[in-house]
Amino acid sequence: MQTTPRYRTHSKVKKLLAFGIAVLLAAALGSIVQSQFNLVAIAALVDQLPPGDWLYTVWFDLRSFTPTMLVIMVPVLLLALVAGRLLHSTVGVSRLWLAMGCSLVGFLLALWAINNLAPMPTLIAASRGLVGSLALALCAAAGAAIYVGLTSRRNEA
């Protein structure tokens, strides 16, 4: 099937939009997840942590921590989605699973690199343990899934 230049431009804009949505949602999800790790740690140290304080902290982090997640998430998802696409054409595994797998591994590699380069031992407190690191990496995988879902042929119709 031949595509017109107009269709190609439309498709690029759609992909760009899908990438923006995926990255934003992944970063926001990552922010919510890291808030839970911090709050659970604090809750273990105090008599009570009122629900209002809990929710306010999540809201605060969504505004204040999400930009940090975006800085990590944008290159991770970009590279992971490209890698997933290349692998898809060679190994023939589902595009969705490849994108999610590459994003998960990519995010873990990014955390490793950041923690080796940053002056502090661990930049994101939630990633001090394996469970927290995996939880954050799963947010990147969710972002990849959102992108694939938004750009699949069914949605391109």
Add this chain to the structure above:
Amino acid sequence: MTKIIIPALLSLLLLSVKGQALPYQVITVADELNYPWSLAFLPDGNLLVTERTGNLKQLSAAGEVTADVAAALPELYVAAQGGLLEVLVPAAYSQNQQILVSYVCGDGNANTLCLASGRWQAQQLTDIRQLFKAEPYRKGAAHYGGRMVQLPDGSILLTLGDGFDYREQAQNPANHLGKIVRLQPDGSVPADNPFIDQPGYASEIYSIGHRNVQGIVYDAASNQVYSHEHGPRGGDELNRIQAGKNYGWPVATRGIDYTGARVSPFRQYPGMAEPIWHWSPSIAPAGMTLYQGELFPSWQGNLFITALAGKALHRLEMVNGKVVSEQLLLTELNSRLRDVRSGPDGALYILTDSASGKLLRLLPAPQ
């Protein structure tokens, strides 16, 4: 008309502020010090300076290096914020020539803060004995604390950090992370330490809930101990330290994480002591002295705090244990400042923080 007069008045005001002479002069006593961390005065007027990279230097009052010793400290580990930290000349030095040094011991995977004593004699450090090792070991090379002060009863307060990745442990009374501990100069535990007989508490603990304490002084006039500690992004604190108290970290803090995330929802929490002064954004306080010299009469009783990130010497005027004003000095140097001490001559001595650090002497401006 007002369009001309207001800018003119502002310019005059700026000129008068700029032209105002500084009330002090700064003299470089010594330079080429490799990440100097602390200084202490010997009774004969010489100074001891530690370099974080592991050397202990003796300087004459004129700044001449009269000894340069690679301290043979057991398990010394030099990396990032770790290495040779504080040197303290205890009151009994004249009798036994014994000094105390805090330093980081271990390796990259398992390290902690250690305290050792040694005999400083004939410009050599001998008879080195490890007196205390903070527990547990941690990974990474950040937040060790390491400052010391001697109390009138001879005991030593030694500050410790939370190890950065272990911040919740600052609330765990069973270990030394994020605590101030009190020891005798021989490393033994004083019998009147606040938690000495409490099960689940490390007997050395004097206070808990600290992040990274890098300045501590004792004020004999008011019988108070003051310490400051680094907050994360914001929330640097000046605290009045009392035995057995909890200073809140990481539950109660005015700072947030470097990533922008909240460390805790609480700025205050019942049962946790509040700071008497705090800095947001952070200045990274790294040394402190209580000025009692005679060269600057109007500064007597003031606290002086060196700031790394803030690149200034903070003068805090204290009245009845409260900070009533703050003044920034030495901003013209634009240097990270590591430590400050009151000299026996009444001058203030300051260490800058770099690979070619300097020892500066602050004197009143010539008349």
